[in-house]
Ligand SMILES: Nc1nc2c(c(=O)[nH]1)N[C@H]1C(S)=C(S)[C@@H](COP(=O)(O)OP(=O)(O)OC[C@H]3O[C@@H](n4cnc5c(=O)[nH]c(N)nc54)[C@H](O)[C@@H]3O)O[C@H]1N2
């Protein structure tokens with residue numbers, strides 16, 4: 001049988017052809033035609049059936065014995081297996097009890113997270129559909145990925161389109177961009193994923209084509225390896241979180257040397273006259289010139305001036321990684337980059353202007369089809385309350401507490417029940433020791449999870465969930481138009497059920513079975529969603545085969561759209577007749593709406609505001625290393641940390657931490673040594689890797705090692721989020737700031753406590 005007839009497994013990091021034998025997944029090979037399949041696939045076959053899979057519904061012993069009154073030992077007690085029937089009754093009973101006593105707003109169902117690819121088995125959509133049927137839930141808004149941008153950009157550009165949906169596409173960059181200045185680099189490992197899944201991994205190739213066409217690259221980042229060595233980029237290491245100062249100095253140089261485009265600023269922007277006195281120092285006595293910025297960011301003044309001249313002299317794309325805004329005052333580097341690009345005057349020209357997140361996902365810079373693919377309908381949430389996603393711990397700790405968000409004064413709700421499916425706050429939340437404290441507050445925590453990670457261990461009722469290999473689904477790689485028949489490959493592991501099946505059971509207990517399922521079973525929904533996809537494609541003259549042919553064949557690839565546009569091409573051509581949906585109709589370099597909020601931490605134009613923690617802060621005397629907890633090469637966030645690829649990367653049994661050799665030597669640390677990384681919020685063990693790709697003073701510990709809290713407050717595994725700071729970017733966006741944290745590192749002396757999270761928790765025999 002030819003290779004391309006084998007069944008497919010479709011994931012956030014790519015599509016694979018599966019080899020299934022004796023009811024087990026044996027191996028996965030990258031999809032034919034995929035130039036750069038993700039290594040994470042190698043983790044899947046072993047992890048699918050490992051000892052860490054949850055095979056039965058489980059209830060925390062204290063909760064089972066004493067009910068919601070017993071919450072303090074959450075995360076520490078053994079579990080008791082129960083039947084599905086019993087589990088369904090417990091969850092249904094808790095929902096009714098909490099809703100009756102406190103209202104549906106007391107149920108937190110935000111449930112942020114990446115779960116799995118697949119249109120139907122999308123955990124959050126399933127959970128939200130279910131919770132809407134029972135009267136609603138407190139939701140969360142914005143993402144961990146780019147929350148600061150989601151709130152800022154609508155004010156100054158009129159929409160979030162430039163964040164994910166619309167970018168100047170790679171072929172235009174290849175033809176026209178002669179200089180790509182990359183703040184945060186363009187790490188190819190990060191482009192291996194895409195929310196909803198990847199067909200072909202094309203970014204590494206796109207970058208090579210640009211290089212071959214003569215594009216020069218500048219990598220502005222504390223880590224050299226944020227840009228592939230083969231691109232021959234110039235590396236300008238800068239102190240983390242100081243990009244805004246650098247961008248302002250580039251802008252100042254343009255102005256000082258008369259290199260800025262006044263015609264563009266007049267025609268397409270508003271507010272440059274309000275920014276200029278700040279740039280020149282007329283407003284506050286401090287010119288934001290290259291000498292000023294050099295002292296902040298650590299790049300020499302002459303290098304900054306030379307870069308500004310070079311940017312003005314050629315077609316320049318300013319690429320800004322989403323990571324820059326995942327830091328304190330993360331709104332500012334975005335606004336400063338837009339200001340700088342506006343002064344260069346190339347916004348809307350082929351290959352010029354700016355782009356956010358070119359290195360953040362495989363879909364960025366691919367032109368999507370001009371219609372949206374179908375998703376599971378979620379119904380309507382009768383509860384209007386929500387929190388910005390990263391304020392989870394603050395919400396649980398401060399019911400009724402006031403906070404500012406995007407011009408509003410809001411109050412945190414009083415949450416009694418947390419229901420989570422498809423995300424892992426014990427991965428994604430900053431300051432996990434604070435989250436552990438906050439997590440003792442709710443009366444009941446229900447979690448759907450496939451594996452015994454920290455999320456499952458911190459639940460009261462754990463409902464074992466299948467993975468994509470154990471169910472049927474429809475896969476669509478958004479922005480690539482690959483469609484995949486995700487046929488079930490193996491039987492569910494143990495008694496695991498899909499989120500849909502779990503919620504159908506609970507809904508039935510509540511007398512809402514038919515309302516939840518809509519009268520369809522799994523295959524009924526897959527067929528239905530495919531039929532909708534077929535209709536939408538047909539309305540754009542794209543013909544998809546009938547369902548049977550699709551399901552047998554497994555893979556459809558639609559021709560890419562033929563239109564290619566620069567970001568803001570139409571606006572630039574006719575700002576009067578095609579204005580932006582901002583109050584002024586133009587790019588707001590000064591924004592009256594934001595200025596009107598009166599926030600000291602986010603005023604009316606781009607400014608340099610020192611972050612809460614950085615190498616220039618007083619705290620750096622005690623904690624002299626800046627921690628970059630970036631995205632892992634070996635997994636998706638915490639997913640498959642139990643898999644081979646992640647496990648093979650561990651050093652001294654823990655997550656690797658990269659240090660510059662000079663920083664290591666000053667601390668008596670050698671390569672491969674077990675170290676303790678710490679600050680006032682927490683401490684973790686990690687395995688030292690010495691690397692001259694690190695800027696001195698900066699350490700890198702990728703996010704996502706399964707949280708393993710050990711004795712004396714020591715995290716045993718290298719989870720960076722025991723070290724990060726749980727604070728909003730500003731009163732505007734309240735976005736997470738994972739990349740603003742100072743730490744110290746020391747050799748770990750003595751016997752290391754063994755890991756606990758890679759073996760299942762204690763499980764008691766079921767009570768009679
Ligand atoms: N320090 C630091 N922290 C960060 C970041 C950082 O850069 N540094 N990045 C942040 C960003 S950008 C993001 S997006 C977040 C990501 O945070 P999350 O999306 O919460 O992280 P994941 O590990 O992907 O969690 C998904 C969970 O869903 C489970 N799962 C998989 N399939 C299914 C399913 O079908 N059903 C159910 N019920 N569960 C399933 C997985 O086992 C896993 O536990 O992390 C944020 N946190």
Ligand SMILES: Nc1nc2c(c(=O)[nH]1)N[C@H]1C(S)=C(S)[C@@H](COP(=O)(O)OP(=O)(O)OC[C@H]3O[C@@H](n4cnc5c(=O)[nH]c(N)nc54)[C@H](O)[C@@H]3O)O[C@H]1N2
Nearest residue numbers: 145184190220221223240241321322323360630631636637
């Ligand atoms: N393999 C893999 N790929 C992924 C993910 C994954 O878990 N695994 N997660 C995906 C998700 S959900 C998202 S949102 C994207 C995120 O994409 P990004 O936000 O781009 O990802 P990060 O890895 O946080 O950061 C990229 C680089 O930015 C640099 N950086 C950090 N802070 C600063 C700073 O202040 N200034 C400058 N100049 N550089 C800085 C770091 O050196 C880091 O390596 O990645 C996606 N890609």
Ligand SMILES: [Mo]
Nearest residue numbers: 143144145146
């Ligand atoms: Mo993300």
